[in-house]
Amino acid sequence: MVNRIVVGAHYGLKDWIAQRATAVYMAIYTLIFAACALSLPEFSHEAWSALFANGVFKFLTFLFFLALFFHAWIGVRDIWMDYVKPVGLRLALHVVTIFLLVGYAGWAAQILWRL
Amino acid sequence: MSKRTVQFKIYRYDPDKDEKPYMQDISVELEASDKKLLDALVRLKTKDDSLSFRRSCREGVCGSDAMNINGKNGLACLTDIDGLPQPVVLRPLPGLPVIRDLIVDMTQFFKQYHSIKPYLVNNDPAPERERLQSPDDREELNGLYECILCACCSTSCPSFWWNPDKFVGPAGLLAAYRFIADTRDQATNERLDNLEDPYRLFRCHTIMNCVDVCPKGLNPTRAIGKIKEQMVRRAV
Ligand code: SF4
Ligand code: SF4
Ligand code: FES
Numbered sequence: 617m618v619n620r621i622v623v624g625a626h627y628g629l630k631d632w633i634a635q636r637a638t639a640v641y642m643a644i645y646t647l648i649f650a651a652c653a654l655s656l657p658e659f660s661h662e663a664w665s666a667l668f669a670n671g672v673f674k675f676l677t678f679l680f681f682l683a684l685f686f687h688a689w690i691g692v693r694d695i696w697m698d699y700v701k702p703v704g705l706r707l708a709l710h711v712v713t714i715f716l717l718v719g720y721a722g723w724a725a726q727i728l729w730r731l
Numbered sequence: 732m733s734k735r736t737v738q739f740k741i742y743r744y745d746p747d748k749d750e751k752p753y754m755q756d757i758s759v760e761l762e763a764s765d766k767k768l769l770d771a772l773v774r775l776k777t778k779d780d781s782l783s784f785r786r787s788c789r790e791g792v793c794g795s796d797a798m799n800i801n802g803k804n805g806l807a808c809l810t811d812i813d814g815l816p817q818p819v820v821l822r823p824l825p826g827l828p829v830i831r832d833l834i835v836d837m838t839q840f841f842k843q844y845h846s847i848k849p850y851l852v853n854n855d856p857a858p859e860r861e862r863l864q865s866p867d868d869r870e871e872l873n874g875l876y877e878c879i880l881c882a883c884c885s886t887s888c889p890s891f892w893w894n895p896d897k898f899v900g901p902a903g904l905l906a907a908y909r910f911i912a913d914t915r916d917q918a919t920n921e922r923l924d925n926l927e928d929p930y931r932l933f934r935c936h937t938i939m940n941c942v943d944v945c946p947k948g949l950n951p952t953r954a955i956g957k958i959k960e961q962m963v964r965r966a967v
Contacts, residue, residue, distance in 0.1 A: 628933040629962045
């Protein structure tokens, strides 16, 4: 039994689409961010804080981080799937990756709402 | 035509005699009629008959003489010997177990091929004459049915090297799409279900080595993209 190859998890498409969708959003956000940053009256802490005080901008930025972390999840998981053969180790790496990325997301929120 | 000599560097391994594989330096004089790399190998075998390789049709239809030629997978019978940089370095197809010299064990490759059910599934009673297709529907199969299962593509695909037991590989996926695209086939849903898996299909990272090497000029990456497209159309 242990030596049988089992495949057929019946997921993959959603992740593949999500990977593309998050990439598109990150590209769009980068443009928005560049436009906003360049149109700042001056590069000072006050101007910077004012930009991030805007609720919509905060929301878009947080969405960007979520997109980034979800994109990273799929990418990093792909690496584990490609190169890590022992199932137990792979599972452990998956779990660590999820914990880290969820942690980063919380951290990003904390930083954003503190600005 | 004057005599031509070709220098070779060939991967040799006979598990009964050799402790480990080695590269053999050998050269051979060609006759005027020797045009392809396969001709040169056959000529070489008259000099050293212990050299082992597969071949059959010698015209690019059986797919048995695939090997790694100067670092790139290809068919010996379709590769011109003139103009090949020398010494011509020959190795077995990468990533598969070597049986002897240039002969590899293709079991894994064919296992993946069979896993996609490479035959028409149609439960309607067979018509008196053949099952017909419109010319447009038939057109869809061009660039898919021509595959000769030489394995040049799958054995140049890093994703197949890492997970040959789980990733179907470009050749198998090209064949899978050949039946997904066939209007006479009735198992489209099952076929898509069978591939909707993070390993079987989605291990492909669009590296395109497969397209680069296919001696029949086929495009497995495009077929893989089409399978994904069908999945998206089905899901959204
Ligand atoms: S797709 Fe091309 S390279 Fe791959 S097995 Fe078929 S003929 Fe060979
Ligand atoms: S495009 Fe996909 S199947 Fe082709 S070589 Fe790259 S990873 Fe392999
Ligand atoms: S010998 Fe048949 S393909 Fe080369």
